[in-house]
Amino acid sequence: MIESISRRKLTVTQQLSASFLLVILIGSLLLSLPLMHNSNAPATTYLDHLFNTVSMVCVTGLSVVPVSQAYNGLGQLTAMLLMQIGGLGLVTLVSLSYYSLKQKMTLSDQSLLQSALSRSNSSGLRPYLFFIYKLTFCLEGVAALILMIDFIPRFGWGHGIFNSLFLAVSAFCNAGFDNFSTTSLTAYATNPIVNITVAFLIIAGGLGFANWLDLVRRFKAYWLEKPRHFKLAFQPLSIHTRLVLYTTATILLLGTVSGWLLELNNPGTLARLNPFQQGMVSFFQSVTMRTAGFATIDYQAANKSTNLLYMLQMIIGGAPGGTAGGIKVTVAALIFLLFKSELKGQKQVVFRNRSIPQALIRQTLTILIFFFLALLSGYFLLLITEPKLDSFSLLFEAISALATVGVSMDVTPNLSTAGRFIIMALMFFGRVGPITVLLSLLNKPEKNIRYAETDLTIA
Template sequence: MFILLNKIGSWTTSQKIASSFASVIFIGSLLLSLPISQLSTSNATYIDNLFSAVSMVCVTGLFTESIADSYTLFGQIICMLLIQVGGLGLMTLIAYFITQLSKNKIGFRNKLAVQEGINRGDAKDFRTYIGTIMKYTAIIEGTGMVLLSFYFVPVFGFAKGLFISMFLSISAFCNAGFDTMGNSSLIEYAHNPGINLVIAALIILGGIGFSVWFDVTNLFHATAKMKQKPPLMRRLRSLTLHTRLAILMTIGLLVGGTLLFLIFEYTNDASIGTFSFGDKVLASFFHTVTMRTAGFASLDYSTITPISMFMSVVTMFIGGSPGGTAGGMKTTTFAIVFIMIYNEIRGQSNVNLFNHTIPKNVVRQALIIFVALLTTLTVGTSLLLLFNPGTNPLFLLFEAVSALATVGVSANVTASLDTPSLIVDMFLMFAGRIGPITLVDSLIRKNKAVKDIAYTKGSIIIG
């Protein structure tokens, strides 16, 4: 055991992140396969349980057999724990228990793994930072549970209604998209503004990133202590560059996505065409929020127009913000790549944002992430097209990007996939949760003799 722990301690950061998620997935699949977890009427095989475990730990939301039809209360509690561990990351939870509940200090290598897992660039006040993440998570999920209970307790009774509210709150905050009510997600509640807005708020708070919470909270605290309040714009400029960009991108994507979906689906009777105007706006907003890696559905996505589905693919690919529970390319990464391309067209070499120049190594990392995700998506979609020649290609692209961006919505395709296609989906979910670059880095054995060699400059014609 000591030798094993020493070996694990010498692993790279990427290997620790990948193995932590893989370990939880494997253990989760075994727990979900136990007789105590399975309903007597369940049709779930081990592959179904493994697929569910991957989807839960990778906070995706895709399933072949629904939670309500497959698992007992014990099994549903296991599902909830897998979602919570997947949302925060096993390394983060381990770091919390080590730093908060004991006098031991987390090692430098493990600290790097947690920093990588939560997208934090430094180790300042590490113990406080991890503790605050746990506290905020408990407060936000608890508040969501209480608010949702006002709707579900009267319908399902106190115990069951409270459990459904807790499960939904955790699932929404972790951007997982699972529920315990059936096979149709939240379609039954498409006209309920309370449920839709509470779930949407939890999704946004979980997906915007931990560092953004802290930055905004510190701004409020600092402002509250001031006797003379400075103008709002001056206060906002005190936020970090990352926070301002993440908030701006989030607002822009939500507003733009809501308007586009409303326009494209306004007269589509199969989706929102028969809704009242208020319900059309609500459904369009909820659709846009959940497409940014949440996985809940208030509509049947097989009924939306092709242009709406394609725009949803783009939204899913962009995803949420770094350092939270969301997946996808990430808003800030997309913004940097977009600005880089725009500036290149204008003949400007630097990427400038809010009177700041983004370091070239950050721009390079953003471009690498974009290419890595796009390559992974291309390979995954190609395999799904190969294995499912009779299925609508747009539905398969929707399925692939939903898995890779850990969104979890489907155009009613997942349950009909064969085993090879499910393996592709599982790989995409896993790669999307830990990141394609982290996955590849964890599998490649480093050659310490390799050096960053520079030769004389060469010229190649491109374009």
């Protein structure tokens, strides 16, 4: 089955990377076909479509030519499929069709699927895979119906339904593309239906499917309990789910309040809005920085301090095992817990009276180092290839690409050919890199060789 994606002799990490490269290659060739383009589309090259395809498959949102300008209905449908495949993964899609045909998978195929789903073991792969697709299509479908309330009167029946489906898929996959504007969702900055629905989809996609499964199981159990005690509703959740939920809620709250206060008196962003609208816009920016890529404000008009705050949120990203990018909220949480334990003089890193294994802390630090090495390398190359562009805006662009966010300070269309390849590489590494790094760490046998200790001065 997976042999059609890549050769059996390739490692699991290489097969995962090859699956994304395969989708990118096919998608870029399809989108470059004239039958995919609008009759009045601006002149484009294969590189333009390749850049857009990389961004779609890596669910980023950066583009050199807007979807609404470049592609007709068939092209937009292709773009929607690319985002869906990029968000859920080609390996999971092929595996789903394989399971649907009731065929048995080899152990190597199960290992590949397990890695693609970020699962720690291979037990229950089939029901978990079906749960992912049921949840995805259910949430996207319900959200699309809600968006139709606004979009059908605005665009008409045909375009209203299609635009709702396109935006729902893009939001859940944290892709950041829309097919009806050239300025993202800035025209809908104060529209509650669009804001709340899209924000929910972004959070849902970035929450991680394992956490959704835990929540669904807990909700079913809670609903059957008699009497129901709200205080006990979340206690049986796994430690991982609690850590993700607490960290996500904290980041969203701090991001919303901080962004609101920093932009409160800025006439280019929030100053002209009423308090409710200011809160909604601030909340949406905090959500979209979880690697979604939609924008309801002009980031060039925002204060640099605010954009720096947004960069930090982009780096953190969403939860593992979902459609979001970044270093992941679990990595950020473990770094904070490690810092907290060192300040308290504790020998163990603890969360909810549970100690975190040292091996997990080492993996966390390795992913963090990989991310920042990739970021600094990409940013360094951008400073060389784009000397005429603002350095702060280039850093914003580099972080947005590597964290697969997709927001921009209007840098993307002005990139040189070399700059575009750098951004494409950052988007690809941001989508595939952390997975391959973690898998390479997990697959290596632990060596029990112990050496004599030594002392070093670090401060």
